[in-house]
Amino acid sequence: MTAAEMQAQTTTQPEKETGTVAAAETTVAPLLNFSDVSLSYGRVRALRGVSLTVGEGETVALIGANGAGKSSILRAITGLREISGGKIEYAGEQINGMRPDSIVAAGIAMAPEGRRVFPYMSVKDNLLMGAFARDDKKEIAADLEKVLNKFPRLRERFSQSASTMSGGEQQMLVIGRALMANPRLLLLDEPSLGIAPKLVQDIARSIVAINREDKVAVLLVEQNSRMALKISRRAYAIVTGKVAVSGDSKELQNDDRIRRLYLGGEVEEEKKEK
Ligand SMILES: Nc1ncnc2c1ncn2[C@@H]1O[C@H](COP(=O)(O)OP(=O)(O)O)[C@@H](O)[C@H]1O
């Protein structure tokens, strides 16, 4: 699949079966509503009133430099860190204050930054750890098969310990592990970081496939803004704990502020003036 095809796929949202899309957008609450959230680590104010939404089945990107607050947003959603202000709603229910395992059980799974696998466990056991909050054995087996079809490398290395795998393979493993929770919303924290360019493409394709084929909403955190804007429908740029710019990913690819900040592209002021 080319990058253009990937974008065409992610920018075409599934239409509601009844009513118009416009009507649906004004009446249906988003799957995730992250509203005016603040979060601190002691004196460090990492998030200062951040608001964002993810729609059902949508892919949304969070881009921003190191230290901007991207992972803090994911820690707030997953309940790993208590927020000091604002509200987080998922599927119409308030989830801030809920325990992390209850949040997973509710349908939110995260592939954390830094490819945190359980190094001395096999690929198989790493994947099964992802299903810890479930007790539907048959469906777990079916989902395992689905994950192995999605990432054939994991099937090849099924019995090997995770520590023997390359960085890219470990990234597939943490994404696969998150999918084993059978999420409706998948949070991905910098899946391309430190991965060989060829595998970045593979991972980008897998993210598109997870969204399109499995109908999972994705909140994708990336410093690789180019890739993130290509495969997402909407995006938010986070700068020092605030949303600096947000909008349609396709439009943001050509937004001067975004290009200056993240894409390293020449701002074509001169051309425009002629
Ligand atoms: N455990 C922590 N203790 C203290 N400060 C932290 C901790 N985690 C993150 N921070 C600070 O919070 C800010 C946001 O961090 P983070 O959300 O990890 O950024 P990003 O994921 O965008 O790189 C940074 O200034 C970072 O140094």
Ligand SMILES: [Mg+2]
């Ligand atoms: Mg981070």
